[in-house]
Amino acid sequence: MDLAQLAFLGKLPLGRKRVYLDNNATTPLAPKVRKVMEKVLRKNFGNPSSVHHYGREARSILEKARAQLASSLSVAPSRIVFTGCATESNNAVIKALAKHFSPHKKKIIASPIEHPSVMATLEYLKTQGMEIEYCGVDTQGRLDLVRLKQLMDDDCFLLCCMLANNESGVIQDMESISKLVKKKDCLLLCDCVQAFGKIPIKLKEWGVDYASFSAHKLYGPKGIGALYIKEGVPFSALVHGGHQETGLRAGTEALHNIAGFGEACLNVPRLLRHSHHLQKLKTHFLESLKKRQLDFILNSPEQYCLPNTISIRFPGISNHQLMAYLDYQGIAVSAASACSSRSQKISHVLKAIGLSDEEAGETIRISLGHQSRKKDIDYTVKTLAAFIMAPQKQIEMLPSSRLNKEIILDDDNYLLDLRPESFRKKEGNLPKADERSFFALEKFYKELPRDKKIIIICEGGGFSFVAAYFLKKKGFSRVSNVLGGFEKWKSYFPELILKNASSLIKD
Numbered sequence: 001m002d003l004a005q006l007a008f009l010g011k012l013p014l015g016r017k018r019v020y021l022d023n024n025a026t027t028p029l030a031p032k033v034r035k036v037m038e039k040v041l042r043k044n045f046g047n048p049s050s051v052h053h054y055g056r057e058a059r060s061i062l063e064k065a066r067a068q069l070a071s072s073l074s075v076a077p078s079r080i081v082f083t084g085c086a087t088e089s090n091n092a093v094i095k096a097l098a099k100h101f102s103p104h105k106k107k108i109i110a111s112p113i114e115h116p117s118v119m120a121t122l123e124y125l126k127t128q129g130m131e132i133e134y135c136g137v138d139t140q141g142r143l144d145l146v147r148l149k150q151l152m153d154d155d156c157f158l159l160c161c162m163l164a165n166n167e168s169g170v171i172q173d174m175e176s177i178s179k180l181v182k183k184k185d186c187l188l189l190c191d192c193v194q195a196f197g198k199i200p201i202k203l204k205e206w207g208v209d210y211a212s213f214s215a216h217k218l219y220g221p222k223g224i225g226a227l228y229i230k231e232g233v234p235f236s237a238l239v240h241g242g243h244q245e246t247g248l249r250a251g252t253e254a255l256h257n258i259a260g261f262g263e264a265c266l267n268v269p270r271l272l273r274h275s276h277h278l279q280k281l282k283t284h285f286l287e288s289l290k291k292r293q294l295d296f297i298l299n300s301p302e303q304y305c306l307p308n309t310i311s312i313r314f315p316g317i318s319n320h321q322l323m324a325y326l327d328y329q330g331i332a333v334s335a336a337s338a339c340s341s342r343s344q345k346i347s348h349v350l351k352a353i354g355l356s357d358e359e360a361g362e363t364i365r366i367s368l369g370h371q372s373r374k375k376d377i378d379y380t381v382k383t384l385a386a387f388i389m390a391p392q393k394q395i396e397m398l399p400s401s402r403l404n405k406e407i408i409l410d411d412d413n414y415l416l417d418l419r420p421e422s423f424r425k426k427e428g429n430l431p432k433a434d435e436r437s438f439f440a441l442e443k444f445y446k447e448l449p450r451d452k453k454i455i456i457i458c459e460g461g462g463f464s465f466v467a468a469y470f471l472k473k474k475g476f477s478r479v480s481n482v483l484g485g486f487e488k489w490k491s492y493f494p495e496l497i498l499k500n501a502s503s504l505i506k507d
């Protein structure tokens, strides 16, 4: 993807309104955080390990940030290690403990709704001979403590349980979980990434052994995470090659990011005090949907939920289409977590709380931030209502089962294939299709025939939907979007796929 293509992506919301409701994916940088970071970038380029005054200045900034983070968690600064991100923090703990306890103990228990940085690490360790058990959750997403008790045995050395979930917002009963874990002489890793700044975190009171954090969920910078390690518990470095972070995480510290993280932590008490603002907006959103008599089901629990997170399902409405429409109207939400919304995989979190594939495919996640305003919510509700009341009015939806040979070969129709070239090469071509890159749409759309019906297909039905709106806005009167994209279509018409057809890509 070149720079012009990226610029096009940025321009895609065609209206003037922009509403960001994806704060669990990441948050905007707080202005004060940016200022502190800019100052460090301008003035403090020294290496914190150097002994001269440049280094000493850098070192003092590093230790100040550590103290700021530690203070916001009411722990000693010596218990905090800075990492590259929370994904690294989770990896570091799990891998260090697997090494420490193996071969005497081999069992790790986890909730089935952990972030992929935990899940994928556990699945990797499974291939290395570790035994991984996922303890069930109830329909709210809360860990089944009776089952947990049964699973805990002498072979188990670690429980991975996040404090609050990134997709549904469910908050775990960490106090009870920790009590259970301690009785069995087991260690507890608590991913606090989503909880930090949204609900109180009581690491010492609960007896958490390890906890992971990430600055970019807290109006801080990306590329900086942290790990809390309780005194006396085992740990060894994941990254070797230097004495930084008391030998627990090698590599020259990203001082500007660390300073930004520290500054962001100063805001935590204020964020917690204002969490009722988020809760109020959330209530207003749900009440407004009800007032408009829109059919919806809330996946997020009503109790024990982050104040900013709304996982919601609109029966009969595909989340990819809805998301594309909202995006087109300038509203950013997510299909599940940011990590799984690009892949067409059904969210493991929604599955774990009992949703069917179909129900998960109707779910969107709205995550509010402290910059969210009531007028943003009102605009979102209005836009949602416009789509839900008349999705067909917006763009013609062509079920993939109906895109048969006759329709493709009909001279009145013009099939526009927006799948990436690599995908086409792997999966095959479509008959009579104009093969283009979605990202070059702005460049080539004028070449498309205005007298024909443009039928757009992409991999999964998301990009094609956005493209359909784009063309509609550009005055194309007959535009049709293939629901579910090529992935669905190929199960109906495998015989129409042209293997090894020459590529006609013109971008």
Ligand code: PLP
Binding pocket: 024, 025, 084, 085, 086, 087, 088, 115, 117, 162, 164, 165, 166, 191, 193, 194, 213, 214, 215, 224, 225
């Ligand atoms: N844990 C949770 C619950 C998250 O939501 C995320 C990010 O989405 C992470 C871990 C990973 O954080 P990072 O982006 O710092 O690697």
